[in-house]
Amino acid sequence: MFEDITTDVSLLLAVVLFLITWIYMNIRRPTGMPPGPTTYPIIGNVSIFLGKTPPQKIFRGMTKKYGPIISFKVGPSWAVVINNYELTQEALLTKPNDFSGRPNLYMVDWFSDNQKNIVFAQPTPTWKFHRKLAHTAIRKYATGQYLENLIDEITPRLQAVMTQKAGTPFDPREVVTLAVYNAIASMCFGHKYEFNDTELIRFIELQKEINEAFGNGTLADFIPLARFLPSPQVNRFKKTSIEFFDLIKKEVSQHLERYSPDEPANDLIELLLQAQGEESEGSEDHACKLTDVHIKQIVADLFFAGTDTSSTTLLWAIACIVDNPTVQENIKTELDEVIGHRPLRLSDRGKLPYTEAAIMEVMRFGTVVPLGVTHRALKDSSIGSYKIPENTWVLINQWALHMDPEYWDAPEVFLPERFLDSSNSVKQRLPSFLPFSTGRRVCVGESLAKAEIFLIFTWLIQNYKFSKPPGEEGPAAVSGIPQALNFTKPFQVVATLRNDIN
Numbered sequence: 001m002f003e004d005i006t007t008d009v010s011l012l013l014a015v016v017l018f019l020i021t022w023i024y025m026n027i028r029r030p031t032g033m034p035p036g037p038t039t040y041p042i043i044g045n046v047s048i049f050l051g052k053t054p055p056q057k058i059f060r061g062m063t064k065k066y067g068p069i070i071s072f073k074v075g076p077s078w079a080v081v082i083n084n085y086e087l088t089q090e091a092l093l094t095k096p097n098d099f100s101g102r103p104n105l106y107m108v109d110w111f112s113d114n115q116k117n118i119v120f121a122q123p124t125p126t127w128k129f130h131r132k133l134a135h136t137a138i139r140k141y142a143t144g145q146y147l148e149n150l151i152d153e154i155t156p157r158l159q160a161v162m163t164q165k166a167g168t169p170f171d172p173r174e175v176v177t178l179a180v181y182n183a184i185a186s187m188c189f190g191h192k193y194e195f196n197d198t199e200l201i202r203f204i205e206l207q208k209e210i211n212e213a214f215g216n217g218t219l220a221d222f223i224p225l226a227r228f229l230p231s232p233q234v235n236r237f238k239k240t241s242i243e244f245f246d247l248i249k250k251e252v253s254q255h256l257e258r259y260s261p262d263e264p265a266n267d268l269i270e271l272l273l274q275a276q277g278e279e280s281e282g283s284e285d286h287a288c289k290l291t292d293v294h295i296k297q298i299v300a301d302l303f304f305a306g307t308d309t310s311s312t313t314l315l316w317a318i319a320c321i322v323d324n325p326t327v328q329e330n331i332k333t334e335l336d337e338v339i340g341h342r343p344l345r346l347s348d349r350g351k352l353p354y355t356e357a358a359i360m361e362v363m364r365f366g367t368v369v370p371l372g373v374t375h376r377a378l379k380d381s382s383i384g385s386y387k388i389p390e391n392t393w394v395l396i397n398q399w400a401l402h403m404d405p406e407y408w409d410a411p412e413v414f415l416p417e418r419f420l421d422s423s424n425s426v427k428q429r430l431p432s433f434l435p436f437s438t439g440r441r442v443c444v445g446e447s448l449a450k451a452e453i454f455l456i457f458t459w460l461i462q463n464y465k466f467s468k469p470p471g472e473e474g475p476a477a478v479s480g481i482p483q484a485l486n487f488t489k490p491f492q493v494v495a496t497l498r499n500d501i502n
C-alpha cells in the first residue's frame, strides 16, 4: 500500500514538474529579445487586442516602461512592435531580406487561399510578379487622365446624392464610400455602378463585416487548438467571405465570356487574363505563377486594400475640416485663387501647397492603418541592440510614429502648416511620416490613393461647405471601435452648396 502511495505521489510530482517547466518555457522571453509585459501561458498577451483601448495606444503607453521596441506574445508566437522612426527604417529599409515575410494566421490563410494574394503572401518571385501586375493595372487604369475622367464621371452621381442631403445633417460615410468603391470597381472590373446598385451596396456591407472580423481577430488566430472548436464568429466570417469571393468570381467569369486576348486589356481582370495567357505559353512552371485562384485573389486584394483605406481617409478629412473651419476656408480660398470654378486636374497638385499639406496632415492625424500590416522575421536577425528570432512577428506602430513629439510639435493638434516650409512649399519625405509604410512591402496603391483622395476631396470642398449640425459640440475627428483600420466614430455633418452661400 505504501508503494502505491509513493508511485501516485511520484506521478503527481512528475506532472506538476512537467507543467511548471512547460509554463516556464511557454512564457520565457528568448534571451536578447526586447523587453515587454509579462506573458501568460497559451494566450500570451492577446488581451491587448481585445479591449476597448486601441492597441496602438496601449503599445505607445508601454514605451515609457520598455523603450521604443517591445516584445509580447500572440498565442504561441512571439511578436515585437516598433514605436519609433529609426527602428522602423532599420527593419523595413535597411534589412528588407530579414523582415519582409508575413505571419501565418488561421483566418488570413483561409481568406487568401493559403497566401495566394499580394497582401498576405510571402516575398517569393510569384508575389513579386503579382505586385508588378498590380502596379501595371494601377498605372494603366487608375492614374493620370484615366482617373480624372473616372472621377469626372462619378461626380454627377455624388452631386445627386449630396443634393438630397444638402442642408440637413447626414453621415458622410455613405457618399464617400460609394465614390471610392466606384473608382476601384472601375479599375478592377472595368465598369461603374449606380450609387444605389444593390451589388455595390452588398460589396460594401460584406467588406465591413470582414474588416470587423479581421480587426478583432478570433481565438482560432491566436490559439491553434481553438480552430477545432465550433465558433459562430468564424462561421460567419467564412460565410461572408464566400459571398464576397462569389461576387469577384462572377466578375471574372463575365470577363472570360467576352474577353479577347487579341484586344488591348481594359481593366485589371483583362490584364490578368492576358498575363495568364502569356505565362501559360511559357513553361508549366510559369503557368503556376498565375492560376485562376491567383487571379481571384489579386482582384479581391486590390478591391479590398484599395477601398476602405481611401474612403476612411476621406472621412477623416471631412471630420478634420468640420472641426477646423479655418483650415476648410484656407483650402477653399486657395482653390478659388488658383483653380477657380473649373474641375481639378492632377497636374494642379503642385500648385496647391496648402491643400496638399492639409491632406498629408489628415493622413498623419487619422493614421488609417495604425499598426500597418504585420511583417515576419524570415531569419534570426536584430533590431537596434535586440535579437529578433526567426518567425517573430513585426508590427510597426504607425500611429505612434505619427504622434511622436520628437518629430511633431503638439502632435494631437490638426495643423496642415507643419507640412509647409518657410517658402510655402510642401515638405517632401518628412521623417516619422509613413502612412503607406516603406521598403519592400510598401503599399502598392500609394499613388492611386493620393490622386483619388486629392480629386474627390477638392471636388467636395469646391462645391460644398461642411459644418457641424447645430448644437453638436464635440470633435468629429475621433476614432471609433478599435479595428485593423482606424475608422472614425460615426459623425454627422451639414453640407451647404457653395453657390447657395456665395
Ligand code: HEM
Binding pocket: 118, 119, 120, 121, 131, 134, 184, 301, 302, 303, 305, 306, 307, 309, 310, 313, 368, 369, 372, 373, 374, 435, 436, 437, 438, 440, 441, 442, 443, 444, 445, 446, 448, 449
Ligand atoms: C489612403 C489609402 C491607403 C493607405 C493608408 C494604405 C496603407 C497601406 C499600408 C500601411 C500597407 C502595408 C505595407 C507593409 O506591409 O509594410 C499597405 C499595403 C498594401 N496596399 Fe495600401 N493603402 C492605401 C490604399 C491602397 C490602394 C488604393 C491600393 C490598391 C488599389 C492598395 C493596395 C495595397 C496592397 C496590394 C498592399 C500589400 C503590399 C504587399 O504586401 O506587398 N492600398 N497599404
